[in-house]
Amino acid sequence: MPIANGFLLPTEIPDEKFFDLSVGLCRSCAMVQLTNVLNRDQLFHDSYAFFSSTSEGMKRHFKEMAASLTARYLENSEPLVVEIGSNDGIFLSNFIGTNVRVLGVEPSANVAAVAVSKGVRTVSKFFDEQLASKVVNEDGKADLIVGANVLCHIPYLNSVFAGVRTLLKTQGALVFEDPYVGDIIKKTSYDQIYDEHAFYFSILAVSAVCSRHDLEVFDVEPQTVHGGSMRYHIGIRGARPVSIAVSALMEQERSAGLDRLETFETFRKNVENSRTELLSILQKLKAEGARISGYGATSKSTTVLNYCGIGTNYIEFICDTTPGKQGRLTPGSHIPVVPYGAFAEKYPEYAVLFAWNHSNEILAKEVNFKNAGGRFITYVPAVGILK
Numbered sequence: 001m002p003i004a005n006g007f008l009l010p011t012e013i014p015d016e017k018f019f020d021l022s023v024g025l026c027r028s029c030a031m032v033q034l035t036n037v038l039n040r041d042q043l044f045h046d047s048y049a050f051f052s053s054t055s056e057g058m059k060r061h062f063k064e065m066a067a068s069l070t071a072r073y074l075e076n077s078e079p080l081v082v083e084i085g086s087n088d089g090i091f092l093s094n095f096i097g098t099n100v101r102v103l104g105v106e107p108s109a110n111v112a113a114v115a116v117s118k119g120v121r122t123v124s125k126f127f128d129e130q131l132a133s134k135v136v137n138e139d140g141k142a143d144l145i146v147g148a149n150v151l152c153h154i155p156y157l158n159s160v161f162a163g164v165r166t167l168l169k170t171q172g173a174l175v176f177e178d179p180y181v182g183d184i185i186k187k188t189s190y191d192q193i194y195d196e197h198a199f200y201f202s203i204l205a206v207s208a209v210c211s212r213h214d215l216e217v218f219d220v221e222p223q224t225v226h227g228g229s230m231r232y233h234i235g236i237r238g239a240r241p242v243s244i245a246v247s248a249l250m251e252q253e254r255s256a257g258l259d260r261l262e263t264f265e266t267f268r269k270n271v272e273n274s275r276t277e278l279l280s281i282l283q284k285l286k287a288e289g290a291r292i293s294g295y296g297a298t299s300k301s302t303t304v305l306n307y308c309g310i311g312t313n314y315i316e317f318i319c320d321t322t323p324g325k326q327g328r329l330t331p332g333s334h335i336p337v338v339p340y341g342a343f344a345e346k347y348p349e350y351a352v353l354f355a356w357n358h359s360n361e362i363l364a365k366e367v368n369f370k371n372a373g374g375r376f377i378t379y380v381p382a383v384g385i386l387k
């Protein structure tokens, strides 16, 4: 596989890097994880391609999250919220003008700069145990630590949890959410598997990590975003009552077999079938002379395109609203990424919905494409052409 967010210029093709992508299940703690991870500086740097605020739906999601966590955890007079992986400030910008003190920790300097320009105090560093001690020295301990779609990106997870333990106030909470392995299995959303996603969390696995750091999960809340995510509320062991939702989810995971290898062997077969079905639709449409584009040059699409062997043989271009991806080629498959206008000016007959996790938002706004006879092709939770 190439680097999932490694959108490149044609001149960079000869130097493009590839690596082996494979996933393993830990038989003792049920963690699902990559067996081979890349160096963090190769993935997160000053030209990081993903800007969180490209989705209106996610802006709303984080606004609601800020309101819900404020009511639950921020009663002190000048509480401190530290966010790990704060990107362009999509979450923390909701606290501007309030009594809440915020600190974003965001190593990718270009996205961190956008947050700073919005007035979100941000340090462009990787969060780990050492950084957490530095924050305690300079800002004191945190009432709330938040991480959205980031803890699963951090292979040195024990250092992160040790840092959380150092940084949290006695009654403080770490609230984090990531794509949920239960949904990945159920929906065969294998495109969540790529270099940046070192972990595919379950509560069984998250609880095992917590137990190594004097922490415990005291609540869980399923989320619909990113194809199905889980929000974990974590505190210092014994500090807060544990909701029955925690043991209920553990029970559910055991009965779904999320701690057993057979479950993942079935998943593998489902993934292979998904590839066969997607290729057969594309081949059929192509044989009929249809024009097919992609919609959303997601990191996830890198896995699908390279795993299925889809390139410009099937897909003319992929439109994406992120300026930094436009004018470049998709990693490995080398499909041109174009601005949204190129899609709207001359609609193709079909568009593969690579940003399927934002399908509500996209289907609602693509009325003209639909009225022009355009159809979306999807592959999650099943391969097909959307009605």
Ligand code: SAH
Binding pocket: 044, 045, 048, 050, 052, 084, 085, 086, 087, 090, 105, 106, 107, 108, 111, 125, 126, 127, 128, 147, 148, 149, 150, 153, 154
């Ligand atoms: N929280 C945002 C961004 C998710 S993308 C959202 O949900 O939309 C993951 C982000 O985590 C990237 O911006 C990346 O630069 C950052 N990141 C990666 N490793 C990190 C680390 N060790 N500490 C803090 N942020 C990290």
Ligand code: TYD
Binding pocket: 050, 054, 055, 056, 295, 296, 297, 298, 299, 300, 301, 319, 320, 321, 322, 355, 357, 358, 361, 362
């Ligand atoms: P996303 O699915 O959030 O993330 P990932 O890269 O982690 O798989 O990425 C959404 C991508 O789709 C992003 O590059 C912006 C693009 N996009 C559009 O082009 N149009 C849209 O309407 C939306 C919602 C996203």
